């Protein structure tokens with residue numbers, strides 16, 4: 001069994017706890033990005049009391065529809081720029097720049113830290129910094145990239161999965177800096193709900209405990225804001241990039257091997273499997289051949305770039321591939337052959 005990001009439409013969630021501004025002093029903001037926090041997790045477990053308190057006292061979006069592709073990096077950037085993927089340009093966890101012959105891959109690939117991948121649009125932490133707001137980022141992937149020659153006040157780099165203690169240490173620092181009026185905004189990234197959901201399953205105890213950790217550190221934040229007299233002038237936002245679904249895969253079904261249908265020598269660039277879809281850069285004269293080959297791949301739809309549906313707000317992205325194969329849920333694509 002594996003758990004994957006589905007191809008189009010599982011839903012994420014956002015919770016707000018909003019305070020009216022105190023007289024004449026701008027409120028501060030702390031926002032958490034909880035990777036893979038599905039819309040229904042916070043309200044399906046009575047131990048997640050802090051989520052429920054935030055929704056009761058603040059506001060809750062019932063769901064958020066992620067952008068295509070339903071992957072982390074594109075949706076982080078959608079959240080932080082307010083734009084669809086084709087407009088901000090971050091169109092995959094893997095991308096290829098044909099002109100530069102470089103590739104972007106999430107994680108530690110050094111090429112991914114080149115600013116040009118990120119300069120299709122301006123994220124809020126850069127806009128706020130340009131407006132002389134102090135922004136601290138904690139474990140936010142690639143916050144150390146100078147975007148339009150600008151860096152936030154602080155970037156605690158993502159360096160492996162941030163732990164519960166990393167997050168509570170960050171909260172201690174944020175609460176202190178807010179009380180000194182030394183920082184205006186803070187953004188914190190937490191990955192365990194996504195990581196443990198992928199590794200052990202949506203319904204696993206590990207995923208459940210990771211979600212309880214989020215509720216615990218939100219409660220810790222509330223207590224510390226209260227202790228320092230800041231309950232009424234800090235806004236707290238909890239966001240997610242996408243949901244997650246359970247699929248069965250293996251030799252008996254659910255998993256389609258691309259190698260059985262195309263000749264990889266027809267491609268210019270290695271294939272990076274996103275499981276719910278594959279981007280392909282065929283050799284120019286082989287595009288129609290590969291497209292024809294893809295018609296035989298079961299449980300999938302192949303698109304030439306120009307035929308990708310407009311409503312996905314994806315096709316006009318700078319790094320969108322000439323050929324895109326999208327799997328029909330709950331089927332996956334990969335190269336493994338059993």
Ligand SMILES: [Zn+2]
Pocket residue numbers: 035036071072073194241242
């Ligand atoms: Zn994610």
